[in-house]
Amino acid sequence: xxxxxxxxxxxxxxxxxxxxxxxxxxxxxxxxxxxxxxxxxxxxxxxxxxxxxxxxxxxxxxxxxxxxxxxxxxxxxxxxxxxxxxxxxxxxxxxxxxxxxxxxxxxxxxxxxxxxxxxxxxxxxxxxxxxxxxxxxxxxxxxxxxxxxxxxxxxxxxxxxxxxxxx
Amino acid sequence: xxxxxxxxxxxxxxxxxxxxxxxxxxxxxxxxxxxxxxxxxxxxxxxxxxxxxxxxxxxxxxxxxxxxxxxxxxxxxxxxxxxxxxxxxxxxxxxxxxxxxxxxxxxxxxxxxxxxxxxxxxxxxxxxxxxxxxxxxxxxxxxxxxxxxxxxxxxxxxxxxxxxxxxxxxxxxxxxxxxxxxxxxxxxxxxxxxxxxxxxxxxxxxxxxxxxxxxxxxxxxxxxxxxxxxxxxxxxxxxxxxxxxxxxxxxxxxxxxxxxxxxxxxxxxxxxxxxxxxxxxxxxxxxxxxxxxxxxxxxxxxxxxxxxxxxxxxxxxxxxxxxxxxxxxxxxxxxxxxxxxxxxxxxxxxxxxxxxxxxxxxxxxxxxxxxxxxxxxxxxxxxxxxxxxxxxxxxxxxxxxxxxxxxxxxx
Numbered sequence: 173x174x175x176x177x178x179x180x181x182x183x184x185x186x187x188x189x190x191x192x193x194x195x196x197x198x199x200x201x202x203x204x205x206x207x208x209x210x211x212x213x214x215x216x217x218x219x220x221x222x223x224x225x226x227x228x229x230x231x232x233x234x235x236x237x238x239x240x241x242x243x244x245x246x247x248x249x250x251x252x253x254x255x256x257x258x259x260x261x262x263x264x265x266x267x268x269x270x271x272x273x274x275x276x277x278x279x280x281x282x283x284x285x286x287x288x289x290x291x292x293x294x295x296x297x298x299x300x301x302x303x304x305x306x307x308x309x310x311x312x313x314x315x316x317x318x319x320x321x322x323x324x325x326x327x328x329x330x331x332x333x334x335x336x337x338x339x
Numbered sequence: 340x341x342x343x344x345x346x347x348x349x350x351x352x353x354x355x356x357x358x359x360x361x362x363x364x365x366x367x368x369x370x371x372x373x374x375x376x377x378x379x380x381x382x383x384x385x386x387x388x389x390x391x392x393x394x395x396x397x398x399x400x401x402x403x404x405x406x407x408x409x410x411x412x413x414x415x416x417x418x419x420x421x422x423x424x425x426x427x428x429x430x431x432x433x434x435x436x437x438x439x440x441x442x443x444x445x446x447x448x449x450x451x452x453x454x455x456x457x458x459x460x461x462x463x464x465x466x467x468x469x470x471x472x473x474x475x476x477x478x479x480x481x482x483x484x485x486x487x488x489x490x491x492x493x494x495x496x497x498x499x500x501x502x503x504x505x506x507x508x509x510x511x512x513x514x515x516x517x518x519x520x521x522x523x524x525x526x527x528x529x530x531x532x533x534x535x536x537x538x539x540x541x542x543x544x545x546x547x548x549x550x551x552x553x554x555x556x557x558x559x560x561x562x563x564x565x566x567x568x569x570x571x572x573x574x575x576x577x578x579x580x581x582x583x584x585x586x587x588x589x590x591x592x593x594x595x596x597x598x599x600x601x602x603x604x605x606x607x608x609x610x611x612x613x614x615x616x617x618x619x620x621x622x623x624x625x626x627x628x629x630x631x632x633x634x635x636x637x638x639x640x641x642x643x644x645x646x647x648x649x650x651x652x653x654x655x656x657x658x659x660x661x662x663x664x665x666x667x668x669x670x671x672x673x674x675x676x677x678x679x680x681x682x683x684x685x686x687x688x689x690x691x692x693x694x695x696x697x698x699x700x701x702x703x704x705x706x707x708x709x710x711x712x713x714x715x716x717x718x719x720x721x722x723x724x725x726x727x728x729x730x731x732x733x734x735x736x737x738x739x740x741x742x743x744x745x746x747x748x749x750x
Contacts, residue, residue: 199681200441229584230571231686234710236699250684250697250712254582257589259684282571285720293405308398308749317406324410337673 176224176256178203184224189215196263204261209273212249212264216279219251219260227251227260233276233286235294239320245271247296266296275301293318363391366731370399374735376473377745381723388730393723397716401749408709412674413439413513416709421507423713424747427466427690428508429458429498434687437592438696439513440645442683447645450638451515452594453631457528458501458510459593459687460624460631464535465494466690467575467617467624470742474614475546477739478555483545490538493531500524514651515644525632532629539621546614553611560725560737562608570721574692574714575616576741580608586688593687597634598627610740649676674704691715691742715747 181203185193192211196204207215219227231250238244243265251260264273275298276283287298288307295316298304306313315322369380378399384391404419411419420431433455440447468491472484495505501524502510502517511517520528546552562572567580577584585602587595603619605612644651652671653664670676680702686695692714701707718741726734 200683202684204682229568231693232695232697232710232712234697236708248697250695254584254589261684280571281566281569281724282717282720285716286571289716306398308401310398317403324406 176253176258178258181225181227181258181260184222185219188218188222202259202261204263206263206265209264209266212247212262213274213276213278215262216249216251216276219262220279225253225260226255227253227258229254230276230280230282230286231259233283233290235271235290235296235318237294237319241265243267245294245296247271247273247290249276268295270295270297272297272299274299277301292316295319362386368731368734370396374477375738377743377748379719379738379743379745379748381726383726383731383734385731388732390726390729390731390734393726393734395719395723397719398749400745404750405709405711408706411705413705414671416706417511418507418509420711421509422746423711423750424466424689424691424694424715424744425506426469426744427462428506429462429510430466430687430689431694432508432510433459433593434685434689434694434696436511436513437687438683438685438698441685442681442698442700443513443647443650443678445514445645445647445650447515447593448638448642449594450635450642451644453635453638454516454520454643455511455593456595456598456631457628457635458498460627461494461497461528461531463690464621464624465491466742467621470690470739471542471546471614471617474556474610474736474739475552477736478552480545480549480552483542486538486545487542490531490535493527493534497524497527497531500527512644512651514647519641519643528628528632532625532632535625539618543618547618556610556614556736556740558607559610559733560608560729560740562721562725564608566721567608571717572692572721574689574718575620576608576613576718577692578603579605579612579616581606586686586693590686592685598630600627610736613740678702686712689714691744691747692718711750713747713750715741715743716750719743719748 178198194206196206219225229252231252234248236246236248238246245266245268247264249262266273273296275287277287285307287301288304290296291298291304292306292309293316309317363384363386366383366385367380368383369375370378380396381393382396383393408416408419417432417435420435421428423431468487472487475483498508498510499505501520502508562580564580564582567577568582573584581604583602583604588602600623603616605616648667650671653668657664658668678700680700682699684695684697686693693712694714695712697710697712698706699708722738722741
């Protein structure tokens with residue numbers, strides 16, 4: 173079997189999906205693509221089961237908040253092919269205030285807690301998730317604390333302002 | 340600013356539907372149960388001694404490290420990583436340093452890489468000692484734990500010699516180590532290599548062919564490779580199911596590809612196999628440390644960090660006498676360093692599995708977003724589903740063998 177590389181991954185994806193995805197780059201050799209929310213499960217299923225790609229290990233699911241962008245939430249999936257040591261990063265950009273993507277628990281059981289954590293931090297709703305509750309924070313919490321608008325410290329505190337450090 | 344959305348699901352009514360006649364007992368195992376070795380809660384529905392179903396509640400020591408990390412310069416995040424898996428803090432520290440070095444594209448001298456390998460493998464041994472020792476305690480064999488505990492203490496003495504701290508080590512810096520290993524450290528590592536094998540052998544003899552231990556552990560909590568991969572397991576518990584996935588081999592970092600070592604795998608994925616995999620990994624770690632010492636001897640002496648003045652603090656005496664050193668010192672401490680806008684994922688083989696750091700950096704003082712892929716968190720989610728049908732005593736040793744560390748679980 174040939175050694176899998178980013179070109180082969182891209183070619184295989186293009187054959188199957190055409191223009192349905194965007195290549196965002198290869199930071200530090202890790203191919204990153206962006207997919208629309210409606211298509212993410214089809215994508216994940218394809219890369220998981222395809223005989224060439226076999227990116228069947230779900231390393232991680234998390235999210236990022238970009239409050240200045242129109243689509244202000246980015247859900248990030250890391251997949252891994254252990255045989256060839258190839259990783260693929262898939263991003264899904266969605267807009268708030270209630271970002272919604274379909275759940276990946278239909279493909280991997282392990283996605284369950286990863287998605288619960290992402291929901292807990294960012295309020296990303298994973299449509300179809302069997303048990304979407306908070307996991308690390310208390311159930312009574314009314315905000316999603318990893319969103320950028322929630323400051324780490326008391327915003328009224330002035331003694332740590334940049335002004336006092338000449339910057 | 341968007342208002343937070345309303346709650347999606349209320350706190351789910353856990354499992355009151357499947358018991359119409361109220362015959363089952365609900366048992367709270369935890370949050371501070373002595374047998375769980377950490378702050379976890381499991382609400383179990385039991386029928387006599389047998390678990391019918393269970394729900395894990397975690398987050399009792401959640402400290403919002405990912406949020407804190409968004410407001411800290413890189414070097415202040417290292418102490419946060421200490422507190423993830425505090426049984427093997429140096430692996431977390433090294434993983435974090437390597438993530439930043441990958442982002443900044445810093446080349447690390449070979450000698451420093453071998454030093455890191457030594458520190459990481461010592462930490463792995465310390466972690467596995469705890470896990471296997473505790474597993475023995477939970478099956479009723481207390482003495483083995485005490486034998487090896489002394490050796491863990493000795494590993495901590497080595498750490499103390501290297502960095503001054505024992506448990507939450509904050510070891511190393513971005514670009515290398517804060518100081519060279521001194522003579523005493525090298526002597527103690529050598530001494531450890533001599534005194535640990537007989538102790539580990541004795542520990543092994545207490546368990547490996549012990550009939551009580553085998554009957555308590557063999558065939559308990561069997562996991563197939565497919566299940567384990569579907570739950571994204573990694574580390575010794577995945578290898579116990581027969582999948583030979585070790586980040587050190589598959590995705591080598593820190594020159595691991597130069598080392599000769601075996602990756603032990605199990606066959607059935609039960610508690611006994613997990614014990615054996617961890618046990619064998621300690622032997623392999625010893626091999627790696629031996630090789631690393633040999634390799635260090637061949638490298639030029641006294642190199643303990645990369646030559647990256649913009650990111651590595653200069654020696655204090657130079658700060659007072661040397662203009663460049665003063666400038667760099669000031670810039671580093673004030674967080675005025677130039678860093679690329681990029682994103683990076685770096686994984687190391689932690690004691691419990693693939694410990695990943697996913698960082699998005701916008702060129703500012705601190706990461707824009709930092710996510711820890713914590714093996715304990717991902718491994719532990721199978722605990723409640725796999726417990727149903729198990730005896731409580733089996734579930735306890737199953738939990739021990741997963742080696743869930745509360746700090747890493749909750750971040």
